[in-house]
Amino acid sequence: MSSDPFDTLRELAGEPVPADVDTEYVWARLQVAIERETTRSRRRWLAPVAVAAAIAVAAAAVLLTSRPSPAEAALGEIAQAARQTTPEEIPDGSFVYTRTDQVALNTSEQGDLLGLPGAIAYLLPSTQQTWRQGDFEQSTTTVGTPIFFDPEAEVSYYAHDWDKADRVGETFTEQFTGITNELSDINWPANPRELRNALDDYLRQGTINHSMDIETIELAMNVLHLTNPSPELRAAILDVIGQLPVQLINQSPDGSITLAISYDHPALIEETFTLNPAGYLIAQRQTYLEPAAELGIPAGTTVWDATYTVPTIVDSLDTPDQ
């Protein structure tokens, strides 16, 4: 490898050549976008009427939302509890340990490499334990046995050794230094109104795939889960989420709650988040509410199911007692 890390990156990325199918795919997506944009332009003359209607709806919404929604009330209680907690000190030499158990959808358009007519999709279970200390990270990952939607795909997958590329059945440990987390680098305000603005500003730097509300919920959950926020910030995040269109779908006797959102991407997806009584994200799940025919995935399939442990402080790189 080259001594200049930029050259190394160039070498690793190679010089991929776009296939005709790639070009056609991008062209087709643009055609759909142009059609949508054309329709939108035609509708623009209706804008004043739409604005008047929106004002009426907003006025009605103000009346309806003067009482907190069940989700807002439940999140408010957890936020209150989060505010009362003492900030966690991480002693020198200690590690923050987390464990994630997940089953995630893997897809590849390159089913033809396996002799299949279309794309291939399967669910891959894995467990990852992570120890972090400053910018150092060690992770130990165990990859389980994939679950297929199509028996033919399963046979081809193993026949072509894709299980080796996925490291199925393996447990491997990796260590990294210089780890950065862009969400942790941001000084998020602990005032809910300022936090909402900061989240919106951050989102506007990138592409917005869904509605702004859905994007904000996703980002807020990421800040909650990935940055180990202070008690005040944790509470503010929960307050912000409570103001957004999340639905409370379960409240357990132990005080944990499960919230749901839904969006199109490209099929209709329901995503749920489970928070414990202290405001930690402990589970996340995505379920297709519509079939994804091109991947052979039926409606009702859970395509991502993850559970997270609450971060704990440990003094070694050993697996702690559960």
Add this chain to the structure above:
Amino acid sequence: MRDDTDAEVITASWTDPSVFEEIYRRHHKTVLAYTLRCAGQQDGPDVAAEVFEEALRSRRSYNPEYQSARGWLLGIAAHVIVRYYRRRSKLRTVRYDEKNNEPDGDLSDDIATQVDARRIVDRAMRKLNSDEREVVSLFVFADLPYQQIADSLGIPVGTVRSRLNRARGKLRNFFAASNQYIDEGPPEDHE
């Protein structure tokens, strides 16, 4: 339309979005080459499609002083790439790359090698913050000079230089750590 500048085409597309197809015809190879290098053979086309969708939506923000839309599109592409790596950080899914259909040779080894390379690129890019990823992706994967990166992202050239310097240091650490520390104990000094 064929002889019009990009600026003229984009302005015409304000009222007739279908005119934007001409921008695609002129620049899709550049954008696809960039996104394939950044995101791999599987995700690259998706990212390129996002770039053109985003460009179409934001065509009114194009500065007509720039006759060519190449830098503008790559600037949008750099934002989309940052977004892409953010999604990957979250999902950590494994995807496969394809290097065209090659009938000869050991295909499984070839796939494994490419998957490994793609994983390393992904991990390396995730070590950078979003500002650094933008400039690094344009410098490394689009081969743009400093001034064009600055123009594409609307930042001073000095900022491009400093971000690249910072990123170079982080990537050097990353590659050193990848080579030396895997399956060994943690380095004594993490600074």
